[in-house]
Amino acid sequence: MSENPLTTWPILTTRGTPDEGSLRGILELAGAAAEADGNPPLSEQTLVDLRAADADPDHLRVYSTFAHDDHSDPSTAQELAGVAVLSGDPADPDAGVLELVVHPNYRNKGVGSALARAVREDTGRDYKAWSHGNHEAAVRLAAHFGYRPVRELWRMRLTRDSLKAELPAPSLPDGVVLRSFEPGRDEDAWLKANAAAFAHHPEQGAMTRADLAARMEEPWFDPAGFLLAVREDDGELLGFHWTKVHPRMGSHPAMGEVYVVGVTPEAQGTGLGKALTLAGIRHLHDAGLDAVMLYVDADNAPAVALYRRLGFVRWDVDVMYAAE
Numbered sequence: 001m002s003e004n005p006l007t008t009w010p011i012l013t014t015r016g017t018p019d020e021g022s023l024r025g026i027l028e029l030a031g032a033a034a035e036a037d038g039n040p041p042l043s044e045q046t047l048v049d050l051r052a053a054d055a056d057p058d059h060l061r062v063y064s065t066f067a068h069d070d071h072s073d074p075s076t077a078q079e080l081a082g083v084a085v086l087s088g089d090p091a092d093p094d095a096g097v098l099e100l101v102v103h104p105n106y107r108n109k110g111v112g113s114a115l116a117r118a119v120r121e122d123t124g125r126d127y128k129a130w131s132h133g134n135h136e137a138a139v140r141l142a143a144h145f146g147y148r149p150v151r152e153l154w155r156m157r158l159t160r161d162s163l164k165a166e167l168p169a170p171s172l173p174d175g176v177v178l179r180s181f182e183p184g185r186d187e188d189a190w191l192k193a194n195a196a197a198f199a200h201h202p203e204q205g206a207m208t209r210a211d212l213a214a215r216m217e218e219p220w221f222d223p224a225g226f227l228l229a230v231r232e233d234d235g236e237l238l239g240f241h242w243t244k245v246h247p248r249m250g251s252h253p254a255m256g257e258v259y260v261v262g263v264t265p266e267a268q269g270t271g272l273g274k275a276l277t278l279a280g281i282r283h284l285h286d287a288g289l290d291a292v293m294l295y296v297d298a299d300n301a302p303a304v305a306l307y308r309r310l311g312f313v314r315w316d317v318d319v320m321y322a323a324e
Contacts, residue, residue: 009065009114016057025080033101035250039133041101048214049087061086063118082111098129112141126323134319147321152298157315159291170275181226193237197262239263239272241280256284258294
């Protein structure tokens, strides 16, 4: 790994929501990295935080460095070479999460090291960090700063060509029906069901009304693909399958996603989770998508087994690192 001095890559630190120009640069950088690597380098929650109109300056810090004709003269800055985003409460190492991305044109030049060092020097702490795709450079950078893997999030994929037979039709428990999410009607009920279904999940179970609203503002949001399983007699929400469509990106075709499947405790063990999963995949297939992907924790053996029975295979992995 190239280890250039930190002064080679001056760091600009901002707190709170970045301005429009800075956000545009970050998104362009993320797009270039995703095109080169086949992996989105920033998580959805980080993108939501960056786009928030009033992000808490104490809970969002952005570290940027630029390519220069003359590194001694900041006015010659040309292109965003790399960015690190720290979101969460910086006073709580368990809450703060770091993500770092380097432009493909400036890799192996010490940019990642400079950014990681700047975060450490600015905060005086080490934070959990995601490596999306866990590329070799990320593994080396983590080792250099004394980080070790603490969590694996698998990406699994199902393609129509890989199916040995037609997916079975969803079989709902008696007295349960499916309908689509209705904005303005279902937000509170969904938040309650989501919190119950993911009470022990580190991210999903903590979603707030603001988190939900931010996702509903995203261009990919489609209530028709947000399937709710409700009890027929009283309308109680028992489970859901929120699907998502990733648009075509360069040479990578559009792809569906099993975004999140949840079942409330009272409906677990009834087969509702499998039925919801099948219903969502069918919805994505009906939309013309040939491939469907999902994220699942590697140590969630029941979920991994279910997805494998449906034909999903491990495709890629995101790894969370933490300081030793």
